[in-house]
Amino acid sequence: MNYEGKKKIWSEFQKEIPDDRYFYARSCIRQNFNPGAEQAFLDIVRNRFGKDFYEDPLHTTCGGIAYHSDTTPEETSMTIIARQFSLMNQAGYKNFVVSCVTSFGLHSEILQTWEEHPEIEQKIHELLWKACRREFTKPEFLMHSSDMMYHYRFLISEQAKYPLINVRTGEPLKVVEHIGCHYSKIFPSKSVGGAEYPRVLAGLVEALGGSVVDYPERRHCCGFGFRQYLVKANRGYSLTNTYKKFESMEPFHPDLIITNCPGCNYFLDRWQYVIAETTGKTYGDTPGYGIPVLSSEEVAALVMGYDPWDLGLQMHQVAVEPLLDKMGVQYDKSRKYKGVGGKDLGIPASPANIRIF
Amino acid sequence: MELTYQQRNVVIIGGGPAGIEASKALDALGYTVFLIERENRLGGHLGRWDRLFPYGTPAEDVLGQMTASMGRVKWFTSTEVTQVNKLERGYNIILSNGLSVLADALLLTTGFSLFNASKKEEYGYGIYDKVITNADLEDYFSGIPVPAVDNPRRIGFVHCVGSRDEKVGNRYCSKVCCATAVKQACEIKEKFPDAVVYCFYMDLRMFGRGYEDMYLEAQKKYGVIFVRGRVSEVSEDKDGHLFVKAEDTLSGKPLRVTLDLLVLMAGMSHNRAVDPIARTLALSTMEDGFLKPKDSLTAAQASYCTGVFYAGACTGPKTLPETMAEARAAATSIHEYLQEQ
Amino acid sequence: MIDFGYGISPSSAINLDKFDRTRFEELAREEPDVLKCMACGSCAASCPTAGHSDMNLRKVILLLGRGREDEALRMVSHCMLCGKCLIVCPRGINTRHLILSVTKIYQKK
């Protein structure tokens, strides 16, 4: 592997990332399953780095899941997104950052469509006006939250309390970075590092002290799909894709998988449970556990010393304790299943083949 | 005043096979020929190649034979054209060595550039140690150490790298890569007889005399395995071997194989060095950058610019014999042109 | 183990790493012509079983060379050995004997 060669390619895929003043749009999946990730993101950028990230309580889903599941036409998504832009205009922001890769892909696709077909944009102006009497202008910059984490990677590493280093061996943690397909495969030029050797997460991991695992099925989809997991008859496809990735990364014994996509995060995490319960097999460095799957925001927060249970890492299927131990993160075992204000959430049933604590 | 041939100057830009052949032909016709080459030796890409398809002729012999007697041709190596000025009749060519030539006719034999294989990022040229190009493999055959070639047991050849690929802006077929791949597959099989050699092709374009025999020999004698399907992506496994994905289109199934060496058949791209001259003289180019001849059938050696002629791969991918034939055709065209002046 | 009502599907991909070439090499020794196939499909096109069975000699040769032996043998079991493919093969492959060799070599499981 020639790192210099990669750098050469990365240099061709650099995007301009404004440092401050963003309108923030949440992810449907993430705010439901791993709400700590978005919370941590906002806390880091606002309170740790003092940046202006605005979140409007009136913003909605982008409609991406419905669009990709063929249940709504493209115009619907366009109108929904136009409304988000309108909210952004209203709040006085020009930069738009989305938490979700599906969303990022859809926003990029729509912006590109409007650029090539101004008549469609015109039509959406009309539709939005008819729907809610709103006007909009397109954002100047469209970012994904992982772009921001990449952009702020040195700020994060400056405040790193637990870098991605195995405290027992002193070796960098072996990190698998998984990029959501819609981040760079649709428009490589709108990503950091391109589609073949994306830099966005690799850069973050390197800045935080970890080493990136380059395994053969690195580029492969997590298996999320939309029509794949939504329809039970197709769900085997989704699972098989994920299985293929795990089989490919298995020889590298990764300590952690970092993703930038809520969907990938969810499926890489949950399918480990299904694989374990159907085949008895677990992956990763610690036998009987799986490989923890965290989002870039969660990793950043963990490195910066956020409490894992406040971050909501107990919401992940694969137990993070082995990772926390490797990183040397201090945590209170008893708090794992306690809610806000110490409320007892109860201990989940333990699966047969994969340990959860 | 009537000019004699000797007093007529022809400047040829590009000292590859086309330039050499044309310069000799024009010299024989009695013109004063200036052959300009920016590299430090004549021969162009031919100088880097070890053996030539389809009969395995050593390139060195061919080149040696071509340059054995250059006659009165005035040739300059390590020399670039710094300026071309159009005069009322002819051109004023200023060279980097300070020389200025008044040319009655100008012949462009600027050839091609080998496609930069690292542009096909998914193949990992420049990133994975075991991915090399056809030119690298020729270096290896010539005896230049290529560390990637380390007793490989499983070898792959990827045809059409940078050819027939709109994503890299080259829609055309580079013509020579299929034959080169088959030639190299046989050659590497000779070096490593126990190795398994795969050729990943889209179409096998074995159009020339002797090419089909070479293909048959590759199959039957060397046991080269041909897989119809373009390699989609390459990754490295834990031990640094290459994990290659393609579709075996003939069985309609995805195909996976781990290799120790992958050779990318980089095709021909237009030579960017000719772009400034083309701009100065307002020469027509095609969308892929190659120079556009006046008429691809009846005036393939003529340009849209009076007194400027083309030969060889500057107008598109060509095989060596085609290039040589074009060079001789160009000499005739120039002779006719100058006769009429 | 839990039955979720869906599961990991076996890969349909041809994995050449897992392909033990021994038997194919034995076939190639017995029948060197098998290497000459250029997949033109004349054999399959002229085959009298075409349209009635999945016999396809081009695919048989291909699949054997890719380690998909069961599929190839299933196709071969439909062959009537009529020899039309022998007549049409532009590469002069002795297709009939190839088929007999395939059955001979691959039966020795």
Added chain:
Amino acid sequence: MKDRFISGYNDFVLPFVIGMIFIITYLVIGIIRVIVQLPAADRKKFFLSLINPRLWVINLKDIICDVLLHTKIWKRKPLLGYMHSSIAFGWFMLIVLGHIETWLFVPDRLSTFYYPVFFRFFVMETDHTLKGSFFFFLMDFFLLVVLSGVFLAMFKRIRSMMFGMRRTTKNQIPDRLAMYCLWAIFPVRLLAESFTAGIAGGSFLTRPMYWLFSNFLTNTYHILPTWWAYSTLLGTFFVLLPFTRYMHIPTEAFLIVLRNAGIKVSHPRKGYSIAQIYSCSNCGMCIDACPMMGQKKNLRFATVYFNRLLRRRNWARCEESADKCLMCGKCVAVCPVGVDSCNIKRSLRGLRAAPAPADYSYFTSYSLPEGVENSQEKVLYYAGCMTQLTPVISKAVAAVLDHAGVDWSFMDRDGGICCGRPLILAGRDERAQEMIRRNTELIRQSGATTLLLSCPICYKVFCENYDLKGIRIVHYTEYFDELVRLGRITLRNSGEKLVYHDPCELGRGCKVYKEPRRVLGAVGELVEAEKHHDESICCGGSLGSLTLSYDDRKDITMKALDNLMYASPERIVTACPLCLKTFSPYSPRKVSDFAEVVARNMNQ
């Protein structure tokens, strides 16, 4: 003539007696083995044939013609025929005459079976000897006949080309020894009888020799050693016999009996086949006959060597040889003994065939084209697989049938199931049964009364392996000939010089020779190839060979074309789609199918 010794015995007869006992025991055991190994049905056939007087007559005739007189060789190569019959018949007559002499002069010695053989040693002339001079003459005459044959045989070894054989068999050591014995037996007998001629009498050969020798030799000293030598040579020959080519001498008669009983080859190395391969005289006629022999490397695949390998149970090489064979049947046609080597090879292919699973369940999806079913009094035309590749044939057949006003239908117009012959040729008879079954169903379904075929490969299998009682099976050469004779089509003579190629499966395979010639004679000037009828040369495209490479086939094709061009024809006509397809690319003259020529020359 009277006994010279009271005992009627001398020790020198021992080698002969031992040899004789050995060979008779060997033969008896061999015959029993063959009979035991025959399938029950064949065994029954054999025993029934023994009580059939008609077969006795046929057997006797065949044995005299084939075993003694070698009429088949005579027809083909007279000098070679003379060589064989002189030795065989001459020797036979010597034995018969020896017995007659014994019976006439010393009848009580007939019970000692060596006595007639060494008659001249044991008897002396008496006053009545003149009565024997007739036999003396005959004995000397037949000895001379045998000797002439032996000298020819010796000469043949040296100059086989003289006898019209380009190649002759390479002999093995036992063969050689036995051959030297055979060569020596009769000259030594001549010597022995010459030395005794003074005592036992002699005729034009032995007597002068006796006088000649007596001038410088003391004949009496040489009597015993030469008779010893004679007896020893005979004994050695008999002991060597089972291990040599000369085994055909006793086996052939048995083969004739089995063959006339109607027995067929069922196993390559058991029963009938044993009689076949031991009957092979290694004469090598099959070497020149074989179309593969154009290439020296193929020499080892000649039938004679195959038989030899099979005798030695060299399975691997036998298999190679059997797989290579084109099954054109020419070696069978020229074989003086009539060894059915093609069927032995076929059964060997079957025996060695891999037990491949066959799945022909898809046959049910083939059906008759619309409108073909249940038509009475109809001709059903089955073109076969190969004709699909030569549509010119089926088109011409259709044109002729339509012109003649035949009510016909096209069974496999949209493709059909193979006739099964290719599988049978490959020895896979059981697999072919599935094709035969389904095709039979379809043919029966059609209600046709005549099945017309244009492909000889199909024709042979339909004649031999299908049970289509009530349906006439006819090849188009025969059928068109009939249409011409019935006046349903009339032909005009174009005057074109035509040569007819006999396809193997039609000519040698089904004995159809005259019909196509009769028709072609009416449309043009019919000339013959150098080798024709049952000696026609295979086109090289035969499906019979399993392993013959494309290049080797081409070599045969060229040879066959050379043969056809013998009389400089303007057009080559064949009656087989495979021959047509094989010849066309390489032929110096236009190659046409029989039907095409007929269709073109029909009067409107």
